[in-house]
Amino acid sequence: MSLEKLRPVEHLSQVDKIEMSLQEYLRIGNFQPGDSLPKETELAEAMGVSRTAIREALSRFRTLGIIETRKNRGMIISQPDVFNNMERLLDTQLLDDETMNEIFEMRLVIEVGLGDVIFLRKHKADFSKLEKIIEKEEKATTQMELVKCDIEFHSMLYNLSGNRTIMRFQKMLLPVFEHVYANLKENTDVYPKNGYDNTKVVTHRDLLNTLKDGDPEQFRNQMRRHLMVYFKQLSTD
Amino acid sequence: MSLEKLRPVEHLSQVDKIEMSLQEYLRIGNFQPGDSLPKETELAEAMGVSRTAIREALSRFRTLGIIETRKNRGMIISQPDVFNNMERLLDTQLLDDETMNEIFEMRLVIEVGLGDVIFLRKHKADFSKLEKIIEKEEKATTQMELVKCDIEFHSMLYNLSGNRTIMRFQKMLLPVFEHVYANLKENTDVYPKNGYDNTKVVTHRDLLNTLKDGDPEQFRNQMRRHLMVYFKQLSTD
DNA sequence: AAATTTAATATGTAATACTTATTTATTTAT
DNA sequence: ATAAATAAATAAGTATTACATATTAAATTT
Numbered sequence: 001m002s003l004e005k006l007r008p009v010e011h012l013s014q015v016d017k018i019e020m021s022l023q024e025y026l027r028i029g030n031f032q033p034g035d036s037l038p039k040e041t042e043l044a045e046a047m048g049v050s051r052t053a054i055r056e057a058l059s060r061f062r063t064l065g066i067i068e069t070r071k072n073r074g075m076i077i078s079q080p081d082v083f084n085n086m087e088r089l090l091d092t093q094l095l096d097d098e099t100m101n102e103i104f105e106m107r108l109v110i111e112v113g114l115g116d117v118i119f120l121r122k123h124k125a126d127f128s129k130l131e132k133i134i135e136k137e138e139k140a141t142t143q144m145e146l147v148k149c150d151i152e153f154h155s156m157l158y159n160l161s162g163n164r165t166i167m168r169f170q171k172m173l174l175p176v177f178e179h180v181y182a183n184l185k186e187n188t189d190v191y192p193k194n195g196y197d198n199t200k201v202v203t204h205r206d207l208l209n210t211l212k213d214g215d216p217e218q219f220r221n222q223m224r225r226h227l228m229v230y231f232k233q234l235s236t237d
Numbered sequence: 238m239s240l241e242k243l244r245p246v247e248h249l250s251q252v253d254k255i256e257m258s259l260q261e262y263l264r265i266g267n268f269q270p271g272d273s274l275p276k277e278t279e280l281a282e283a284m285g286v287s288r289t290a291i292r293e294a295l296s297r298f299r300t301l302g303i304i305e306t307r308k309n310r311g312m313i314i315s316q317p318d319v320f321n322n323m324e325r326l327l328d329t330q331l332l333d334d335e336t337m338n339e340i341f342e343m344r345l346v347i348e349v350g351l352g353d354v355i356f357l358r359k360h361k362a363d364f365s366k367l368e369k370i371i372e373k374e375e376k377a378t379t380q381m382e383l384v385k386c387d388i389e390f391h392s393m394l395y396n397l398s399g400n401r402t403i404m405r406f407q408k409m410l411l412p413v414f415e416h417v418y419a420n421l422k423e424n425t426d427v428y429p430k431n432g433y434d435n436t437k438v439v440t441h442r443d444l445l446n447t448l449k450d451g452d453p454e455q456f457r458n459q460m461r462r463h464l465m466v467y468f469k470q471l472s473t474d
Numbered sequence: 475a476a477a478t479t480t481a482a483t484a485t486g487t488a489a490t491a492c493t494t495a496t497t498t499a500t501t502t503a504t
Numbered sequence: 505a506t507a508a509a510t511a512a513a514t515a516a517g518t519a520t521t522a523c524a525t526a527t528t529a530a531a532t533t534t
Contacts, residue, residue: 013486015487026329026331027329040515049488052489055517059296060296060300063297063300063301064322065326071495071496071514072497072515073515073516074514075515077331079331079332080329080331085323086323089302089303089317094316096316099401102402106400108354110350111350112350113347113349116468117345163342163343164339166342169343217457220458250517250518252517276485286518288519292486307526307527308485309484310528476533477533477534479530479533480531481528481530482528483529484525484528485525485526485527486525488521488522489522490520490521491520497513500509500511501511502507502508502510503506
């Protein structure tokens with residue numbers, strides 16, 4: 001067991017301590033979104049530190065989306081968005097290619113496993129929306145239109161899951177998709193007519209039909225085959 | 238199309254602008270992890286703002302894990318951890334129950350879909366580790382030991398996926414698991430001997446055997462049945 | 475040449491003053 | 505008396521200055 005995780009406790013900066021203190025304060029106080037916090041000067045005085053230091057600690061909470069501040073209203077607790085920060089990281093384009101690919105792979109894993117949840121909430125499913133997307137797709141002529149319909153269809157599947165967090169995850173990843181798509185399209189036909197092992201590829205319409213009349217097991221298998229082209233790209237190392 | 242997303246551009250604070258400016262600076266400069274940044278005073282002078290404002294913008298980057306600062310070494314670009322911020326959010330216990338449940342559901346979805354990736358990298362799979370965990374589990378007498386082995390087994394499956402990001406996701410969620418476990422155990426036997434529809438439950442050993450001799454499709458189905466007890470808890474609204 | 479001490483450096487913290495947006499209170503006009 | 509316009513108060517945002525602290529680099533001593 002490495003000791004690395006213990007060491008930093010020693011040389012915690014003032015602001016680090018303030019942050020911990022405030023976090024404890026929030027937990028103890030059982031704050032709910034919308035609740036207001038004491039003003040900066042009060043916090044500074046109460047903790048015996050400068051407003052500067054308090055502000056930096058609060059800035060961290062603001063960055064994480066835990067609090068919001070407005071000019072005269074002071075600070076309020078806000079309901080943080082679990083994927084907001086991750087989205088900002090993606091925006092910096094600072095993540096290495098391996099991580100990007102792993103995130104993309106995570107998307108594949110989720111889509112294959114998503115069927116169970118969709119079937120669970122099937123009665124809410126609005127199949128007509130999927131139908132319309134498919135019709136638009138079948139009329140599409142350009143590659144760009146196809147990509148757009150493809151993204152739309154899969155987005156709709158996430159929506160049918162009824163899981164807002166999973167939906168949020170997908171929305172966050174849309175830019176990543178485009179990034180990976182751009183790399184894939186150079187070497188590969190993303191929309192082949194036939195599968196790699198001479199089996200017919202699973203189309204969006206097949207998936208819709210399975211959603212209507214099939215079961216989760218069939219859906220998982222079909223989704224796996226539908227995403228075949230991407231799985232083929234994955235590293236096996 | 239809502240205009241909400243456009244409006245904030247108007248009343249951007251000084252620091253917001255600085256943040257955008259710096260982010261652009263990083264992108265243009267094509268900075269790599271390890272590269273050092275100009276010192277705060279230089280940035281302040283170059284942008285014609287106070288060091289205070291610069292520091293707050295930099296504080297945001299630090300919070301996101303984009304940069305690291307040390308006393309005299311200045312600031313360096315760092316390789317951000319995609320789930321670090323989310324982990325910190327979970328720590329605040331500020332997320333509502335619905336979100337927590339959705340995150341837990343996301344875990345189920347991933348585990349069902351995970352088989353494909355595991356089979357993809359099967360040759361690397363260290364089945365003996367799974368075997369040992371199962372043996373320990375079969376000898377377990379207390380509920381606590383069972384839970385521990387359960388978590389260990391599933392953690393190992395994530396490891397076998399070879400996807401460090403997915404592994405990181407699971408590690409981040411371990412505390413959530415405990416939270417949800419605590420709620421489940423009151424009403425439900427988490428480790429029933431028989432399934433709900435009189436089918437025998439799928440054990441960890443069954444899963445291991447399928448990993449050894451089966452195929453991804455079988456694995457997905459077995460995992461789905463193995464997680465049955467959790468799926469039964471999910472809302473169908 | 476090695477070890478110790480000193481100086482320089484860049485971030486961390488503090489204190490103070492001022493700016494700005496927003497709310498609340500007051501005044502004014504109808 | 506009610507509504508509109510104005511003024512005051514408030515709390516966060518920004519700026520400036522000074523100093524503390526930790527770390528690196530330079531200089532001194534042994």
